[in-house]
Structures are given as structure tokens and as C-alpha cells.
Amino acid sequence: MSLTATRPPAAPPARKGAPRRRPRKVFGSEHRTVVSPHHLNTVWGRRIYWAVLVFVLVTFTLVFLFPLYWMVTGAMKTQEEFLRLPPTYFPSDWTLESYRQAWELMGLGKFLLNTFQYAFGALAFTLAFDVAAAYALSKLRPVFGNVVLLAMLATLMIPPTVILLPAYLTVKDLPLVQLDLLNTPWAIWLPTVANGFTVFLLKRFFDGIPRELIEAAQIDGASPFRILRSIVLPVSRPILGVVSILTVTNVWRDFVWPLLVLPDPERMTISVGIASLRFNMPQTTMTAALVIASIPTIVVFLAFQRHIMAGLTAGGLKG
Amino acid sequence: MAVATRPPRGRPQRRWGPAFRRNLTAYGFLSGALICFAFFSWYPMLRGFVLSLQHNNFVDPPEWVGLDNYRTVLADPVFQTAWVNTLVYTLLALLCGYVVPFVVALVLNELRHARGYLRFVVYLPVMLPPAVAVLLFKWFYDPGPGLFNQVLGLVGLPGLSWLDSSSTALISLVLVSTWMNLGTGTLIYLAALQSVPGELYEAAELDGAGFFRRIWHVTVPQTRLILLVMLLLQVIATMQVFIEPYLLTGGGPEDATMSVVYLMYQYAFVYDDFGAGSALGVMLMLVLMVFSAAYLRFSRDDPQERS
Numbered sequence A: 001m002s003l004t005a006t007r008p009p010a011a012p013p014a015r016k017g018a019p020r021r022r023p024r025k026v027f028g029s030e031h032r033t034v035v036s037p038h039h040l041n042t043v044w045g046r047r048i049y050w051a052v053l054v055f056v057l058v059t060f061t062l063v064f065l066f067p068l069y070w071m072v073t074g075a076m077k078t079q080e081e082f083l084r085l086p087p088t089y090f091p092s093d094w095t096l097e098s099y100r101q102a103w104e105l106m107g108l109g110k111f112l113l114n115t116f117q118y119a120f121g122a123l124a125f126t127l128a129f130d131v132a133a134a135y136a137l138s139k140l141r142p143v144f145g146n147v148v149l150l151a152m153l154a155t156l157m158i159p160p161t162v163i164l165l166p167a168y169l170t171v172k173d174l175p176l177v178q179l180d181l182l183n184t185p186w187a188i189w190l191p192t193v194a195n196g197f198t199v200f201l202l203k204r205f206f207d208g209i210p211r212e213l214i215e216a217a218q219i220d221g222a223s224p225f226r227i228l229r230s231i232v233l234p235v236s237r238p239i240l241g242v243v244s245i246l247t248v249t250n251v252w253r254d255f256v257w258p259l260l261v262l263p264d265p266e267r268m269t270i271s272v273g274i275a276s277l278r279f280n281m282p283q284t285t286m287t288a289a290l291v292i293a294s295i296p297t298i299v300v301f302l303a304f305q306r307h308i309m310a311g312l313t314a315g316g317l318k319g
Numbered sequence B: 001m002a003v004a005t006r007p008p009r010g011r012p013q014r015r016w017g018p019a020f021r022r023n024l025t026a027y028g029f030l031s032g033a034l035i036c037f038a039f040f041s042w043y044p045m046l047r048g049f050v051l052s053l054q055h056n057n058f059v060d061p062p063e064w065v066g067l068d069n070y071r072t073v074l075a076d077p078v079f080q081t082a083w084v085n086t087l088v089y090t091l092l093a094l095l096c097g098y099v100v101p102f103v104v105a106l107v108l109n110e111l112r113h114a115r116g117y118l119r120f121v122v123y124l125p126v127m128l129p130p131a132v133a134v135l136l137f138k139w140f141y142d143p144g145p146g147l148f149n150q151v152l153g154l155v156g157l158p159g160l161s162w163l164d165s166s167s168t169a170l171i172s173l174v175l176v177s178t179w180m181n182l183g184t185g186t187l188i189y190l191a192a193l194q195s196v197p198g199e200l201y202e203a204a205e206l207d208g209a210g211f212f213r214r215i216w217h218v219t220v221p222q223t224r225l226i227l228l229v230m231l232l233l234q235v236i237a238t239m240q241v242f243i244e245p246y247l248l249t250g251g252g253p254e255d256a257t258m259s260v261v262y263l264m265y266q267y268a269f270v271y272d273d274f275g276a277g278s279a280l281g282v283m284l285m286l287v288l289m290v291f292s293a294a295y296l297r298f299s300r301d302d303p304q305e306r307s
Helices: A043-074 A097-105 A108-140 A145-157 A160-172 A186-193 A196-207 A211-219 A224-235 A237-253 A256-261 A270-276 A283-313 B019-052 B068-075 B077-110 B115-127 B130-140 B147-154 B169-194 B198-206 B211-222 B224-238 B243-249 B260-269 B274-306
Strands: none
Touching: A043 A283, A043 B077, A043 B115, A043 B130, A043 B169, A097 A108, A097 A283, A108 A145, A108 A186, A108 A196, A108 A224, A108 A237, A108 A270, A108 A283, A108 B019, A145 A196, A145 B019, A145 B274, A160 A186, A160 A256, A160 B019, A160 B260, A160 B274, A186 A237, A186 A256, A186 B019, A196 A237, A211 A224, A224 A237, A224 B019, A237 A283, A256 A270, A270 A283, A270 B130, A283 B115, A283 B130, A283 B169, B019 B274, B068 B077, B068 B274, B077 B115, B077 B169, B077 B224, B077 B260, B115 B169, B130 B147, B130 B169, B130 B243, B169 B224, B169 B243, B198 B211, B211 B224, B224 B274, B243 B260, B260 B274
């Protein structure tokens, strides 16, 4: 028992097991945390551990998963059952009627299509402009490059909502060119590019690309554009993935900005569209609409879990 | 390639021939982003200040009025309410949204089972569009068939009127935003906790430090920077609260959930007074700049510190 307190090397420790029910499942020490593996392996340590584990599993499932379950099944109930007291935990007759209604009455298809258009257009512009900018700042190093970078990073100091009004007015009447971008996708696409955090993430990654690689290409006579395309981009796939996911999910989840710049019901994003119809819809239809609106982001999450986690911790925090 | 003689390693300046051409290329690459930043970040920043000093109906030429807009906003009885609400909201959100994720991360870090599942579940609400989460909770808060009053009923407590009473409305908003943002903080803390060297816990234990002292004297100092950064980020984020009052309460009941940004929105889009709205925006910006500056300063130190 006392032997286990010393920290074993990385290899799975040859443990002498406690004589409990499952001798194989002894707590090893992958990474030493606050509680020592030694304590965990005592009888009380195990009891407490399992108690905490079960408690956490149950609480988290209730707190985080149950509301979603309630939402999905709530939309499958009939309107009477939905309002019944006490509530039913399983719909007595499962019906997809509300989903169909939400889709047709609220025009969710249109909203979804709009949102796709905004999200992926914004992604295209962000990748094109911000990658080029970060490449220039990191590898071409023009005069005043540092000033430009600093000015871009300084925008991180300005929280988006405090420049909401002037930004809205700018989009409404673009200076110099006098264009009205309201109700056009440009009002989403272009402002998304102006994201200091994206530039920062990309530049930091490009800084890590060895100079020898670039120099070798220069000697071979490659143009800056060619170097970007054939050397920098292929090795940057991880960061491009992170930036893409951040950009798409941010546009998808955004509410205030699209609320202001896309007031035309034909142009609304799904979040704004649903919110704008919240007063006139039966509760079941509304709930079905909420489910439909969250499916895309949940799917993205399921598909790219690892990248999203990487994005969270990349360069500290999300912007 | 014109001047393709290979420069010595120490001087990477002359890579693509004359400096002028190199700069031209670089600014060519930069132009797209520069235009976007100029139009949608830099210019609005300046314009916010200018607008706050003008009467402007966007038809007639703008009229300079000095600090008039600020006086208007300050004289508004709702002004003080909005700031107090925002501060209370921020404090409550810190209590829930800052302390809770750290505790959750601490617990999750100790668990050896179901880690993937727990992380997944905690982060799931973050992926919902905020509008969806807020509207979902609006339904839960319903005093009649709402889920929360059902749960209270199950354990024999009387139902609350949640959003309809000025005493519970604000905390109801905090609950929603805590629920939907908890995952972000938790995962960031988890990542930070993984990098705490295990030897320190061992050493502390040998010195006789108990469970809580190990957390206080090892975990907290080791994750100090990320804790600080998250604190600042949390303050910055919660002081901009808008979507919750906008969708749940409309600022009511009796302005109990009126926030600064919501008031700003009202000035601009309900009263059509962009000058006063901008004045409010500038005030909020000045307050938040302090936190933002600190945040930037510390978050930039952070990666080196951790790796």
C-alpha cells in the first residue's frame, strides 16, 4: 500500500491491486492530480470516488442533457399534452407534426439557407483575406507591418457591442462608396473578416513555419503567392480547420448583428428568424423550430469535437 | 528572382528584390483585410466618438453639441438602473459563471471514468445558438407548465414567477447565461489543470497539506494566469449582456433587467437617438477598455507561460 505513493514512470504501472471486486481496475496515475492515487485506492477513497462519479454523472446529465431531451420530445407532443399538468416524460403519441409545421409555417428552410450562405460566405472571405494578411505580416514583413498588426490586435480591445451603433451606420451607408449593405450578405461577410483574433491565430501559426522551407522555395524562384499556396497552406491545415470552425460557428450563433443588419424577413438568419416569430407561433411549433435551429451546430460539434476543443485552447481563449 | 542572390541568413530583408517591390506585394496581400478592418472596425471606433458629440438625424448636416448627449443619457432615470443592473448581473454571473466552471473542472479532472462523456455534455449547450438556449429557457420559466416550476413542485416548493417578478428576473437571466456558457470555462480550466505538474501535489502532500490546501496552494497559483484572464474575459462578456433581456424580458419588469447595451439599443432603434446611444456606447467602451487592456496584456503572456 505504501509503495504506490511514488510516481511510476509513464508506462502502465505494475500495480499490486487492492483486493476489491475488480482487481484489474485499480487507479493508476496517468497524471497526478489533487487527490493522490494512493488515497483513491483505499477503501474509503474508492467509495467516495464512486459516489462523486455517480453524482456528477447524474447531475450533469440532468442539467445539461435533460433540457435538450425535453426540447426534442416536447416538440413531439401534441399541443394539449404539451400544456398538460403534470407533464409527461414521454410523448403519449409521437408526432412529427410540429416539426413539419415549423418547417412550413415559419419558413425555416429559407432561414437555414440564408444562414448557410452567410456562414460559408464569411468563411470564404475570412480565409482569403485573413490568411493573406497573416502571411504578409508573418513572412513578407512589410514596413509598418508591426503597426498594422498592432492596429488589428487593438480591435480586440473593443468589445463588439460597444461599436454596434457606428458599425450599423457604416453598413447602412458605406463611406466613400455610398453603398447600402443592409439586407445584403455583404453586411455579414465583410465585418467577419475584421477579426483580430483570427489574424492573430494565423500569424502565430505561420511564424512557426521554418524559414528554411520558405528560403528554399525562393531560391527555386517561387513567387510569394506560389509559396503561400504550395508551402504555407498545406502545412497550415490544422489552424485553417480551427479558424474555419470558429468562423462558421460564430456567424451561425451570432444574434445581435444579424438582428440589426438583416431586418428583412426574407433575409434573416435562423436565430433572428425564430426570435422574430416567437409571439405568433404555438409553443410546440416554436419548440420544434428551436430543435431544427440547433441541429446544424450540434452536428458540427459532433463532427469536429476535437478541433473545437483545440480551438478553445489555441492561443489561450476564444475571441 | 531578379535579384536572386541568396542573402546571408542574418538579413532576410532583401528576399524578393528591391524593398519597394516586396512591400508592394505584402500590402497587396494585406489589402483585403485592411479594407475590412478599416471599414468595420477602425472607422466605427472613431465614428462612435464623433456621433456621441453630435445631433444627427442623418438627413440634415450633423450639428455639434458637445457633451449634450452625455447629459441626456445621464439625466435619464433608467440610466442608473441600467448600470446597476449590469453590475449586479456581472457580479452574479461571476459568482455562477466563474466559480462554478472552475469547481466543475477541478472535479472532472479528478474523475477517471466517463471523461469524454462529461466533457461532451458540459460543452453541448455552448454549441446551441444563444437565441435557441434563451428561448428554450423562456419556455422553462413559464409560471404555468414551465419545467422549473414543475421541478420545484416535485420537491414540494411553491413555484416562482421567474421572469415576471422584478426580484427574480435578473437571476433568471444569469441562470440562462451560466447554463449556456459553462462549458467554455470548464474546458479551458481543464486544459490548464492538465498542465499543473503532478510533482507539486506530491510535494505538498509530503509537507502535510490536505485536500483543500493543495488546491489553494498548488492548483490556484499554478493556474493563476488563466484564472485572471478568464475573470477579465467574463467581466467583458457579461457587461455586454443584451440577448437575454432582449428575448426574455424586454428589460422589464419595471426595468429590473434593463442592461446598458439594451438601453443603448433602445436609444438608437426605438427612440431614434443615435447620439445618445453612442454616448452610452462610449461610456461602456471606456469602462470595458480597462478590462480589455488588462486581458490583452495577460492573455499574451499566457501561451509562453503554459507551454
